[in-house]
Amino acid sequence: MSAMTGPQMDRTTPVFAIAVAAELAEMHPQTLRQYDRIGLVSPQRTRGNTRRYSLRDVEQLREVGRLSAEGLSLEGIRRVLELEDRVQHLETRVRELERALSDELLNRPGRRVFAAGSEGEVFTLSRGTRVRRSTEMVVWHPGD
Structure with a gap:
C-alpha cells in the first residue's frame, strides 16, 4: 500500500x-x-x-x-426495510456471541482434554497434564 x-x-x-x-x-x-x-x-x-x-x-x-x-404501500415498505435491518443486526450479534462463546470455551480453565492410550482407549486429562509415554520396546518376529 x-x-x-x-x-x-x-x-x-x-x-x-x-x-x-x-x-x-x-x-x-x-x-x-x-x-x-x-x-x-x-x-x-x-x-x-x-x-x-x-x-x-x-x-x-x-x-x-x-x-x-x-x-406494497410506502409504510409497508418502510416496515419491511426496518425489519430487514433488524434481522441483519441480530445476525451480526449472534455471530459475535458465537465467537465470544467459542473463545470462552477454548480458554476456560479446567476444560477437558482427551488422549488415546496404546490400545486405542480414550481417557480424560486435566488441562496442562502430559501423557506419560511408554518406552517399552516390542520385537516382532514374522511367523510367530
Missing part, C-alpha cells in the same frame, strides 16, 4: 450524488428526495447539505422499487 492510499471504502461509504444514485436505482431524483423526506431511504449529507448515497442506499432504493411494484 502506498502512502497516498486514502480511507477504505465499503458499501456504506456515501459517494453517489443524487443524480447518479437515481440512475443506478432506476428512479427519478425527485422520488429519492421524497423517500428521504419520509425517512424511507435517508442518505448522508455533506457539509454543504447535499445528499450523498452509498451503495447500500442504492440497494435499498432498488428494494423499495421492487416492493412498490409488488403493490
